[in-house]
Amino acid sequence: MGMSQSYGPNPGDHDEMVAVLRGAVERGITFFDTAEVYGPYVNEELVGEALQPLRDQVVIATKFGWNIRDGRGRGLDSRPEQIRRVAEASLRRLRTDRIDLLYQHRVDPAVPIEDVAGTVAELVAAGKVAHFGLSEAGPATIRRAHAVQPVTALQSEYSLWTRDIEAEIIPTLDELGIGLVPFSPLGRGFLTGTISATAEFTPGDLRATIPRFTVENRAANQALLDLVGRIAQAHDATEAQVALAWLLARRPSLVPIPGTRRLQRLDENIGATRLHLSGTDLTELGEAAAGVAGARYNEAMARLTEH
Numbered sequence: 001m002g003m004s005q006s007y008g009p010n011p012g013d014h015d016e017m018v019a020v021l022r023g024a025v026e027r028g029i030t031f032f033d034t035a036e037v038y039g040p041y042v043n044e045e046l047v048g049e050a051l052q053p054l055r056d057q058v059v060i061a062t063k064f065g066w067n068i069r070d071g072r073g074r075g076l077d078s079r080p081e082q083i084r085r086v087a088e089a090s091l092r093r094l095r096t097d098r099i100d101l102l103y104q105h106r107v108d109p110a111v112p113i114e115d116v117a118g119t120v121a122e123l124v125a126a127g128k129v130a131h132f133g134l135s136e137a138g139p140a141t142i143r144r145a146h147a148v149q150p151v152t153a154l155q156s157e158y159s160l161w162t163r164d165i166e167a168e169i170i171p172t173l174d175e176l177g178i179g180l181v182p183f184s185p186l187g188r189g190f191l192t193g194t195i196s197a198t199a200e201f202t203p204g205d206l207r208a209t210i211p212r213f214t215v216e217n218r219a220a221n222q223a224l225l226d227l228v229g230r231i232a233q234a235h236d237a238t239e240a241q242v243a244l245a246w247l248l249a250r251r252p253s254l255v256p257i258p259g260t261r262r263l264q265r266l267d268e269n270i271g272a273t274r275l276h277l278s279g280t281d282l283t284e285l286g287e288a289a290a291g292v293a294g295a296r297y298n299e300a301m302a303r304l305t306e307h
Contacts, residue, residue, distance in 0.1 A: 001035070002259040004043040006206040007189070014046070016261075021050035023263050025057055027270060033155075033181070033257045035063035035105055036090055037073045044093035052095040061153075061181075062090050063135065065105035076304070078108035080119040087123055099123075103133035103155055106304045113141050117148035124149065133181075138306030139172040151178050156307070158182035158256075160191055160243050160285060161212070161224060161292040164307055170251065178253075185247050185256035186240055188213075190221070193229055193239035197222060209298050217294030227288045237275050240265075244272035246285050 003017045021032070034047045044062060051058055064086040067077035090099060102123065104116055123129040131152035134145060145151050154173055156165050159182065173180055188207055189195050197218045201208040211217060225239070232242045240258070247256050258269045277285075295302065 001038045001043065003046060003261055004039045005204075007259075017046055018050040020261060020263055020266065021047065022054065024266055025051070025054050027266065029266075029270075030057065031059045031061070031255055031257070033061045033183075034094075035103075036086055036093075037063070037066045037068060037105065040066075040068050040071060040073070041093060044090055048093050048095035055096055059100040060094060060096065061101035061103060061133065062094065062099055063103040063105035064090075065103075065108060076106055076108040076110070078104055078111045078116050080111075080115055083116065083119045084123070087128055091128065098127065099129045101131045101133050101153060102129045103135045103153075104137075105135050107134070107137050107141050107306055113145045114148050117145040117151075121149040136305040136307070139168050141306060142169070142172055142176070142178070146176055146178070151176070153179040153181050153255075155181040155183055155257075157184045157296060158247065159185045159187050160228070160246055160289045161187045161221065162296050163289060164296075169307060173253075174251075180251060180254045182247060182254065182256045185258050186243055190218070191225065191228060191239060191243040193225055209301075210294075210296065211298060212292070212294030212296055214294060220293035224288045224292065227284060231277070231281050231285065235275060235277075237271070238268055240268055241272040241275050242277070242281075242285075244269060245275040245277050246282060248272065249277060249282055 032047055032051065034043045036044055047060065051060065064083050065076055065078045066073035067075045087099065087102065091097065102120060107113065117132065120129060120132045124132065132149045133153040133155060134142060134151055135155040137154060142151060142154060156169065158165055170180065186192050197215060207213040228239045228242050232239050244256060244258065248254065260266050260269065
C-alpha cells in the first residue's frame, strides 16, 4: 500500500518500486499483499508488472469490498456482482490467471456474509481464486463466513501497540484453524523509532488522522518505544526487528506484512526472523504494551471495523 498511497508523498519512481518487489523475491519473500483500492488500481498494476516474470514463485493476495468512484473508495460494496467484477479486474491488473488469496477488505453490513462467502466459493470453484480471506472482521462474522467457504486467513492490525484482537479473535482463529496476517506490524512506523514526538506528517499521510499519532499520545507511548530500544541494543538489533520478533513469537500461524519502499529496510525486516527474544524480553514488552495511549483509528475509520 505504501508504494502507492497513505504514507506521505508517493515515492514516484515506478522502476525503483518494481526493483524493490523483485528484490524481495530474490531474498526469499513469497507473500505479497495488495488491493484494488490502493491508488486505486495502480498498486495492483505495479505488483502485476513486477511479479509477472516470477509468478510461480510467489503468493499474491488482493482485496475487494469498496465502491470506488472519482478515484476514491466511497463506502463499502460487497454485493455478489461487485465481487465478481472486481475479481476479473484484479486478475487483469495482476497479470495472472488466479488470485491466491482474495480478502473482503471490510465487512459490508448491507450484504450478508454468507452471500459474500458463497460468491467467493464460486470463484474458487472456477479456478480464479485459491483461498478466501477476511479483514478486520469480528468473531461472529468469521464463524458465519467459515461455515460457507473456509476462511484461510484473517488480516487485521496487530502489533506491540495494537493488541485488541487477542481477547476474542485470535482464540476464534485458533479454534477454526485460520491463519493471521497482521498489517501495520511496526505500528505504522512508530515502533521503528524513526518518528519523533514532535514530527509533523506531510499532507496525505494517513497518520495525521489517527489519534494515536497526536503529539500528546506519541509522548505518552514513548516509554514503550524506549523499552523496545533497550532490548534492541541488548541484542545488537534494531527497534523494528524487536517489534517484529515479538509478533512472530506470538503464534505459529502468523505472517506479518511490514511495508517498505527500500531494500535496506526490507533486509532489516527480514533480519527479525533471526532474532530470538528471551522469555523475559517477551514478558517485559507485553507488560509495557498494555497501556498504549490513543485510539488506533479515528471515528470514521473505526466504524468500518468489527473490533
